[in-house]
Every structure is written in structure tokens, then in C-alpha cells.
Amino acid sequence: MPDHDLSEALRLRVAEAAATETALRIVGSGSKQFYGNHCAGEPLAMHAHAGIVDYEPGELVITARSGTKVLDIEKQLAAHRQMLAWDPPRFGPQATIGGAIATGLSGPRRAYTGAARDYVLGVTVVTGRGEIQAFGGRVIKNVAGFDVSRLMTGALGTLGVILDVSLKVLPLPECEMTLVFPCDVSTAIGQMNQLARHPGLSGTSHYDGQMYIRFSGSTHSVQAASAAAGGVVVSDADVPWERLREQTHPFFADDGRVLWRLSLAPATPPLPLPGDWLIEWGGAQRWLKSNTEATAVRAAAERHGGHATAFRYQPDAVGAFHPLSPPAARLHRRLKECFDPVAILNRGRLYAL
Amino acid sequence: MDKAHQSRFFAALRRVIPSRLILVAEHERAVYECDGLAVYRQPPLAVVLPETVAQVQDVVRLARDYEMPVVPRGAGTGLSGGALPCAEGILLVLAKLNRVLGVDPINRTATVEPGVRNLQVSEAAAPYGLFYAPDPSSQIACTIGGNIAENAGGVHCLKYGLTVHNVQSLVWINADGERLCSGGSGLDGPGLDIASLLIGSEGLLGVVVEATVRLLPRPAETAVILAGFAELAPAAEAVAAIIATGVIPAGLEMMDNLAIRAAEDYCAPGYPVDAAAILLIELDGDAGEIEAQTECVARVLRRLDVTTFVVARDEARRRCLWAGRKAAFAAVGRLAPDYYCMDGTIPRARLAYVLAEIQNLSRHYRLPVANVFHAGDGNLHPLILFDGNQPDELRRALDFGGRILELCVAVGGSITGEHGVGVEKLDQMCTQFAPKVLTQFHGIKAAFDPGRMLNPGKAVPSLARCAEFGMMHVHSGQLPFPDIERF
Ligand SMILES: Cc1cc2nc3c(=O)[nH]c(=O)nc-3n(C[C@H](O)[C@H](O)[C@H](O)COP(=O)(O)OP(=O)(O)OC[C@H]3O[C@@H](n4cnc5c(N)ncnc54)[C@H](O)[C@@H]3O)c2cc1C
Numbered sequence: 001m002p003d004h005d006l007s008e009a010l011r012l013r014v015a016e017a018a019a020t021e022t023a024l025r026i027v028g029s030g031s032k033q034f035y036g037n038h039c040a041g042e043p044l045a046m047h048a049h050a051g052i053v054d055y056e057p058g059e060l061v062i063t064a065r066s067g068t069k070v071l072d073i074e075k076q077l078a079a080h081r082q083m084l085a086w087d088p089p090r091f092g093p094q095a096t097i098g099g100a101i102a103t104g105l106s107g108p109r110r111a112y113t114g115a116a117r118d119y120v121l122g123v124t125v126v127t128g129r130g131e132i133q134a135f136g137g138r139v140i141k142n143v144a145g146f147d148v149s150r151l152m153t154g155a156l157g158t159l160g161v162i163l164d165v166s167l168k169v170l171p172l173p174e175c176e177m178t179l180v181f182p183c184d185v186s187t188a189i190g191q192m193n194q195l196a197r198h199p200g201l202s203g204t205s206h207y208d209g210q211m212y213i214r215f216s217g218s219t220h221s222v223q224a225a226s227a228a229a230g231g232v233v234v235s236d237a238d239v240p241w242e243r244l245r246e247q248t249h250p251f252f253a254d255d256g257r258v259l260w261r262l263s264l265a266p267a268t269p270p271l272p273l274p275g276d277w278l279i280e281w282g283g284a285q286r287w288l289k290s291n292t293e294a295t296a297v298r299a300a301a302e303r304h305g306g307h308a309t310a311f312r313y314q315p316d317a318v319g320a321f322h323p324l325s326p327p328a329a330r331l332h333r334r335l336k337e338c339f340d341p342v343a344i345l346n347r348g349r350l351y352a353l
Numbered sequence: 354m355d356k357a358h359q360s361r362f363f364a365a366l367r368r369v370i371p372s373r374l375i376l377v378a379e380h381e382r383a384v385y386e387c388d389g390l391a392v393y394r395q396p397p398l399a400v401v402l403p404e405t406v407a408q409v410q411d412v413v414r415l416a417r418d419y420e421m422p423v424v425p426r427g428a429g430t431g432l433s434g435g436a437l438p439c440a441e442g443i444l445l446v447l448a449k450l451n452r453v454l455g456v457d458p459i460n461r462t463a464t465v466e467p468g469v470r471n472l473q474v475s476e477a478a479a480p481y482g483l484f485y486a487p488d489p490s491s492q493i494a495c496t497i498g499g500n501i502a503e504n505a506g507g508v509h510c511l512k513y514g515l516t517v518h519n520v521q522s523l524v525w526i527n528a529d530g531e532r533l534c535s536g537g538s539g540l541d542g543p544g545l546d547i548a549s550l551l552i553g554s555e556g557l558l559g560v561v562v563e564a565t566v567r568l569l570p571r572p573a574e575t576a577v578i579l580a581g582f583a584e585l586a587p588a589a590e591a592v593a594a595i596i597a598t599g600v601i602p603a604g605l606e607m608m609d610n611l612a613i614r615a616a617e618d619y620c621a622p623g624y625p626v627d628a629a630a631i632l633l634i635e636l637d638g639d640a641g642e643i644e645a646q647t648e649c650v651a652r653v654l655r656r657l658d659v660t661t662f663v664v665a666r667d668e669a670r671r672r673c674l675w676a677g678r679k680a681a682f683a684a685v686g687r688l689a690p691d692y693y694c695m696d697g698t699i700p701r702a703r704l705a706y707v708l709a710e711i712q713n714l715s716r717h718y719r720l721p722v723a724n725v726f727h728a729g730d731g732n733l734h735p736l737i738l739f740d741g742n743q744p745d746e747l748r749r750a751l752d753f754g755g756r757i758l759e760l761c762v763a764v765g766g767s768i769t770g771e772h773g774v775g776v777e778k779l780d781q782m783c784t785q786f787a788p789k790v791l792t793q794f795h796g797i798k799a800a801f802d803p804g805r806m807l808n809p810g811k812a813v814p815s816l817a818r819c820a821e822f823g824m825m826h827v828h829s830g831q832l833p834f835p836d837i838e839r840f
Binding site for chain 2: 056057058059060061104114118131139140141144147148151153154155174193196197198218220262263264265268284322324325327328331339
């Protein structure tokens, strides 16, 4: 795969924008444009800054330019029987790794193998000052300096334009098996959290009276775990994980209601909010389709120590992200200022600060 | 700082925290003059030992108002001088905040105060078949607060991650004395990932007063493989080769001959004393998985001419094999009056090269070195042996250590994997990071702590210091050992 390094050109664009105080809107492939708050600005296209810079399977580390397609990276890794273990949602075949890291979203495996941020070893960014800065590195342990690589993950491009990322990768499991159980949501939540004691559990979901679970690992252990769990084995064509990860599952279709994402302690009992629910991550990630008041959704999440994101289809008046406490908001503002003093990068996409 | 200002501060301090929790007598302060890196010593102006979070807040607020530096401290086992006191500041010891607030077996979390010792968390989780994965060798003594501040690791981090991967949320006090919560009851929190910045920030950004950590189910079974090699190089090669097969061991540790013999003399774990190096490889899972993985590892080891190959399955034998590794620092410590423990990380593929270079440096500095380390993580712990009472040996040991860290950076690694920068590695930070990145770090520090009162002078060097350090390198005529090529 050829390496197209546009770092310097991108840096110049940002430096110019900083000098003229021109807002920039960072665009990978646009697959996750819906996510976060609306932000205006000249588009800064990243897709041409693409290529795998370094991949050493024995080190379990890959470094790629941010415009590289997630699919291309996954293809490379699969050739060496490795994977991106947080199942980055692509939401489109052109999705870039920069967008995956900037949104910090994770797929079905997340509850069991860790989130996007857990796999980011290093990033190179252009700050809002138009400076290229490298944080972290390519080694799996590194406590020198503040962990800016993780900070950039999920920052939605508000602190820097990601140029390159180094990611830890994991071996593909030798075997996977998905089982389905008919049950109601309370039973499912209880079951999922019981099953989480099995180290091979790698996916859980509940929707419309069906609980799906997945085991990963050696053939022997997957078979043993599946036999012990009971349930009906699901054929490869019917496993739900890709449809959940990509939100192509019919639940996620636009039907005029807001799609909420609630992040809660997994064993939290079902919340009394009107709407349809789809549960993932053993109960730690809950999707709600509802037109209930935003404040009611957020209050319900908060009562259980969690937070709620208006993920898709929300009206502009509803802020995408859960409001911050005053000291946390102040800290966010100061961090923004220290990376992007004139606020040109994805202004307002995370919070209006 | 003038005395009148100090006495006003202490008068105010006594109003918010009982006098018995404030230590000002010289002999009491002396107890706290250093952490685990005893070559740096400095008693603080006073030691404060709060018993409640509200007291922590009050102390931080007062310190801000009186512009008094605050150095947080847990158990003081840190190995980079992170908890070294400031002469003109207070040492905020969090050891009395030591309650396990709760274990939630269904959600698999534990909520603890910062002064809880690392091992206590796993002990509290054990009745539920759960454990807390990060297990530093110092786990009987070190605190969760200190672990968070250093992003501590342990022998099981290869598979189960470092502290940062196992902390779910933090309650912390900012430089204004306000209480914040970062993270959530679920697997993430709203907004920027502030908890990730706090973890590994060495007490520069805030004071952690509560942590909710993730607990993992105990694996069904465990096996430990002891593999001995006649040469260092194939042992080093085996590390990357095992991981390249797709097996992720729960632990993958290496010891060289000096460390092997020291451990064998100390507690007779049954290591081959004539081996140039051993690997300890822990595999866990169910019986079938362990069998398959053992076979896979054995194939790699045979190809690399392993000379000793022992598989320990029963608990007693496994414990015995690990005992040598766990006691290795203490064991090596008996070989010389002093030792200096380093903590660099490198890509696994460069292990053989770096170990050979360390041997060259050892000859050059005329100081022996033992290696006991987290090989699977590429995290080196060279232990440099010296005698601080011999003229020049301490300086040689410090220079030798500095060169090892520069070597780590040169091969694409880092100057610290888990012990932190503290005061010890400030100069090497200048090697690892460009001035503009250091400036960015100072910016982050200022965003959290505009008055720069939390653990000032640690972890991130001033640019002036780097300029001075750079001079030393540039003017090679003045280098201590100009005949060695620079990395
Ligand atoms: C024999 C030995 C073996 C060791 N093995 C390992 C190992 O295997 N892995 C490893 O990672 N480390 C190891 N260490 C190093 C050390 O134990 C760890 O760094 C540990 O995390 C320090 O914890 P502590 O409570 O002693 O912290 P301290 O030494 O008291 O403090 C360390 C740092 O944390 C800050 N701090 C402490 N508490 C707080 C708080 N509540 N809020 C904010 N900041 C705080 C301090 O300011 C300081 O910068 C070892 C040390 C020894 C002596």
C-alpha cells in the first residue's frame, strides 16, 4: 500500500487558518459526520493522507496515516491473523482510522477487550497553532509525559488534527461461536453479567426478546463455554455483531425518533424511559429510540452514575453530549485553549465552550 | 518564603485539620524525606495526613491561597523521586484514606480510597472469584493512589493491561480544592478523557481521592513455564517469537545470569544457575487452552535451543518459580551495598541488541548490572550495582543509568515504562521529547494547575534545564566518557 504523507501540507493549512482565524472542519470520509454537535468551517480533507507507515506483526503494533481506510488496515492485519480488538465502527466502507480514533467509538467487543483509547499507543497531530507534535510512541508501556494520545481519542478533532496513529493490535481468536436465547431484558442483563465471569465472552446484545452472546478463544474453550451456557448456536450468516457494530441493524434506522446512547454500570436494571431499547456490552451500552425530553433521559442516566449521548437524529437544540459540571467544563475550556488557542479546530463539535 | 507568611499558613491549616495530623518536628519530617529512590532526599516544611476528603480539599485550597507547594504521597515506594518533598512545601500523605468503600461483584468493580494498598484490592475481590490485575512487585506496600499517579504495571500487564486499562473512574481534587469525577459508572464518561490524563501524571494535575477499578474473573487454571538458555540472544529472541505465534501469555518475564544466581541464593526457586538467561512464561485459561498454548510455546523454545524446560501446573511449584522473580530486587540488593533500578521500554524485537549494549556499558562504567524484567512488555529493569561509599561510584551509576535510557529512546522506546519520570529522569525527558512537546506538557499542567503548586518541578523539565542538558551533550569535550559512541 503506497504511503502518501501530506503532513507538511496539512500543517500549512492549519497554520494559515490559525493566522486568519478561519474555522476548520476536519473530514475523513464523512462516515461519522452525524456524530457530535454541528460545527461550521472550511473542510480539511484527510483521506488523501493515507498509508500504513509501519507494521510489525511480532510487535503487535501498526502505525498508519489518519486517512487510511479502516478496512485496509483490517485487511492487512487479517493477513497476519491479527485485528483491531475494539471493533471500530466504520459506518461506511471509506471510514478512516483518523475518524475512528477522533470519535473514539468502539464496537461489540469493547466490553470485553477494551476501548479504542486502550489501543492507542501514540499519535502525531497538528495542533491549532499549526505545530506538528508527536505523543506516546510505538511501545506498549510508556509513562513519560502526559498521556495525550488517549486524550486525543474521542476528542473529536477539537484538540488537534490527527496525522498518524500507532495502535496495539491483537491476535484473531482461533474460534468464535454465537448463541441466542429467548428472554426478557432483565433476565438478559442478569445473564450477561453472570457470563462475563467467563474470560472468553466477547459480545452480548439484547433486543426484542432475544439475547445474543459470543465466545472467542481456542476451539476447545469456546466449545466448552458454549455447551455450558446452553442456548441455540447461530449460523455465521445470522450472527448480529457486524450489524450492531455498523448500525445496519434495523433498530438503528431513522424513524423520526432520537437515537440515544446511555453509558451505565452494566447491571443497572432497565430504566423506566419510554421507547425501544437495544442493549450491548453486557448492559453498559444501551441504545434508546425515543422522543422523550432530553433532560429526562439525561437525568435517568445520571441517577445511575452514567451519561447519555444524543447519538443520531436529534434536533439541533439538543446538545449531543452530556453536560459537564462547572469545574469540568472550565478544565475542558482550558485544555482546548492550550491545544487550539484561537479555536479553529472542529469548533463546538464536542461542546460549545 | 518569609517566616510570618509560613506561620500564618500553619495557623490557618490548624483551623481546618487537627494538629495531630500535621507533622512539623524534624524527626517526624525526616521519615518522609525520600521515596523508594533514596539518593534524593529533602524533608518537607510539614507533613499533613488528612483523614477525610474534605480535609484534602481544605488543605489544597489553603495551599493555593498561600502559594504553598503540595506534594502528594501514597506509600512512598516510588522509584523516581516523584514523592520527593519540596523544602518550602507540604507533603500531603494520603495513606490514612485507606478504606475499601465497596466491592460490586455483579458489575465487577471495587471502589477504594487512594491510600488502599494494591494487594488489598485483590484481597477484597477474592471472595467473589475476582482480582485486580495490575500487580506491581511492591503490591503489599504501594497504594492505589500512587499506582494511578505512576500508571503502575506488574507481571500480568502483558495480557491484562496497566493501571490505566483497569481504572474506570476517579474522584479527584483539583488545584482549587474542587471535587471532580472523571469517568462514570459505565465504561466511559462524557467529554474529554480526563481520567486518562490524570493516570500517570505523577501528582502534577490533581489529587486522587477515590478510584473505581475494574475486577477480572480469576482464570480457571494457570501454568508457569521455566525456560533456560545458554546464551542471552536466543532468550531475547524467544520473547518476540512467542508473541508472534498469537499466544499472549499472562506474564513473560526474563532474568539474566546475575539475577538468576542472586535469586537462587536468596530463596532457591530452582532456577538453572548456569543459564545465561531464563524466561518465566505464565499461561492461563482452561485446561485445553493451556495445553495448546504450552505446545505452541514449547515449539518456539525448542527452535531456539532451550536448555531447561519445566512446566509447573500445581500451585506450590508455580509459587516457587515466581518467588524467585518477585524477590529478585531484594536478592540482587544483597550483591552490593547499593543498586540503582532503571525502567526503560523498547520494542521487543530490539531486546537482544539492547541487552548486549547494556553489557558493553557495564564494562565501560566498571559496574555490574543484573537484568530482571517484564520482557513481554519490552520493559527493562537493569539493576546497576554500586557502592555509594566509594568515591565516584554513585556518579558512575547515575551516568550509566542515563545512558541506558538514551539507548531505549534511540531504538524507538521510552525512558520509563512504569516508574515515572519524577525528579530522576528529567534530563532524559529532554532526549525523548522535542521542546515544543515539552511546552505543550507545561500547557496541560497550567490548564489543571495555573498556580503550579501541585508537585512542582517533577515529571516535565523546564526548557532551560533541557538547554543546559543539551549543552552537556553538545560540548563533547566535557562529556564524562567521550570515548563511548553516543546513541
Ligand atoms: C521493590 C519495589 C518493586 C517495585 N515494583 C514495581 C512494579 O513491578 N511495577 C511498578 O509499576 N512499580 C513498581 N515499583 C514502584 C512503585 O511501587 C510504584 O510506582 C507505585 O505505584 C508507587 O505507589 P506509592 O503509593 O508508593 O506512591 P508514592 O511513591 O508515594 O508516590 C508516587 C507518585 O504518586 C503521587 N501520588 C501518590 N498518591 C497520589 C494521589 N492520591 N493523588 C495524586 N498523586 C499521588 C506522588 O506525588 C508521586 O509522584 C516498585 C517499587 C519498589 C520499591
